[in-house]
Amino acid sequence: MCAACTIISLSGCKKYEDGPGLSLRSKKSRVAATWEFKKVKLSSVDVTSNFLDYTWEMKKDGQFNVVSSGYIDHGKWDFALDKEAIDFRYDDGTIERYDIKRLTAKDLWMEFIDSGDTLYIELSAK
8 A cells, every 4th residue: 555655646756748757867877878869850840860860978977979970069968957957068158958858768858949949859878
């Protein structure tokens, strides 16, 4: 009976819109990975084919690299808004804030809104 009450009470405690409800790994260790782009939508238009050769490497020390066909962009990442978002600070001074929709060891789904356009990204751990 106690286990059932615990499960029911934890099911309402999801941090992210698409889960998970409970994880034994820290959020930082789940983010720190090399990610492949699986789905990308720009204002509801599927643009995944533009990102097939991209990877997004995020390290525990807060560094990140976006790599594509010899192109590398990098900077620092950190959680924002009580770990409900990630700020990416590129070396050129640009800052982008992505709202986290799902964060597991295998999936990172995020959304970025810029000038009325919504960029939705589903990443999968390599």
